[in-house]
Amino acid sequence: MTSASSSDPHTPELLTCDVLFTGVGGGQSPGGVVVSNGVIAATGHPDTLRASYPHARERRAGEVIAPPPVNAHTHLDMSAYSFRALPYFRWIPEVVVAQSAKRGMSGTEAGADTLARLGVGGVGDIVWSPDAMPALLAREDLRGVAYFEVLGPFPETADETFRQARERVEGWRRLERPGGLRVGLSPHTPFTVSHRLMRLLTEYAAGEGLPVQIHVAEHPSEVELFRTGAGPLWESMRRLRSPASFSEVIGRDPAPDLTPVRYLDELGALVGRPTLVHMVNVTPDDIARVSRAGCPVVSCPRSNAHLECGTFPWVAFAAAGVEVALGTDSVASGGGLDGREEVAFARRLYPDLDPRLLVRAAVKGGYRVTGLPTPTLRRGEAWDTRYVW
Structure with a gap:
């Protein structure tokens, strides 16, 4: 002091x-x-x-x-990536895939060191590599949640994927320290996690009191996917050996009025009040469902702007009484890990929004999302x- x-x-x-x-x-x-x-x-x-x-x-x-602000959503393992602002479907192959050799433990450590130097109040990190989790939990200079990311679009492998994830989580929870990082779960997205696996993960997390983050409604193509079962997002999924039909993943047919949020709600995945990240391309009904479920959301303004995903409808969420926090996403998409820079960017992005709402989101919203006292x-x-x- x-x-x-x-x-x-x-x-x-x-x-x-x-x-x-x-x-x-x-x-x-x-x-x-x-x-x-x-x-x-x-x-x-x-x-x-x-x-x-x-x-x-x-x-x-x-x-x-x-x-100090909380970085409520980031991917520290991508902290060694070079930042590039590109449209979403160019950014994935030209940045995420092209620089994949930089992803891993060294990036996680570099990102965690950066957050510690910034004096961050807390962090919500998505942990892609299982090897990184013990190292994060051992740190004494960070607190918040380390969410283990789980993917699995194949319903027939859901039980085994869940078994492995649960086994890892239960082992990592024994490494938690008072005042340090907690273990959480992150079912990646509603379309990269099968309906059965999503239900297994969210029900388990709710029963164990585990914090959860899910990426939802980031790009407009996600809305198209749930409406039609097709589009550029599904084509990119097929190139990653996804199942033959989108209906197999979500356990139902796409429909003109089906959205990612409605799908999660009707699946029962919102019962445990997971934190929903991005939430850019949503409908008024989506916002009402999130509000009724009591789910907080995390907005990543710089990442959404850089990848041309759209603009988070802040006023609508605030009017619905939804708790909003701020995150930087990855260095590769957001350009940095400093939550104060995220607030500064958001003030320019929302010139008519009371700046007190933005500061409150970075502070109280972030502490609430990560389960920390403000x-x-x-x-x-x-x-x-x-x-x-």
Whole structure:
């Protein structure tokens, strides 16, 4: 912990900002914090603080004062990739596949080191390689959730895939430490995980209290796939030796009014309140279903923009009372791991949205998604320079 800089540490200092989020309530704009002897003396509107502390030296601290943000969704194993902004169906072969040799343990360690240097409040990481999980759980400088990613579009192999995943998860849970990373599950997507495997994984997670993240409705082609059973997304799946028909994967026929969210809801996969990631290409009915189920969502604004997936309908989700958090996705798609940069990008992307909503999402939304207590900036608490973004 470090105190605010001043020539006389006994003289209070008033630090002002555009947005103050103390971890409680909805935030203040503009805001300020009075720091005295390295301790928070007061928070609130700058005018009120000036009147209460007339002798405090005043300086603008930054755009935001808040607890450290949480990166609620990322793929640390891709942290050694070179970033390229490309349309989704070019990005997969030209970035993900072309740089696959860079994916793995070294990338995970590099990404985790970066998050630790950034002083991140927490992380929700998708773990692709089983070898990376023990190393992540052993780290003492990160907390949050490490979600083991499971794929399996073939219904006939669902039981064996689930058995292997459960065995691994139960072994890793013995490595969890108080205050460290927890183990979670990530059924990859509604179309790369068969209906039987999706049900097995989500029912198991709900029964065990395991946190879950699922990538849902990222690209417009996903909507087309559930509506028609065809399209560019399915063609790319077929090249990966997927089953002959989409109906085999989801256990029902596509339909004009079927969406990925409705499919998951009717399958029962939302009962355990999994976190749904991306959620860009959704309908009003989808948002209503998510709200009724109590599922939080994670938006990745930079990744969605870079891959030309569309724009997350923030206002509609907020109006429905859905908890929203922010993530960076991978370095390869988002360009970095800093949640503060994600907020800055989102402020430009949503110029008419109250910036307090964005800051709250990066802080309280992220802590809630990862099951962590939200730090608070309160009178008597030690001041930390990480609170200035």
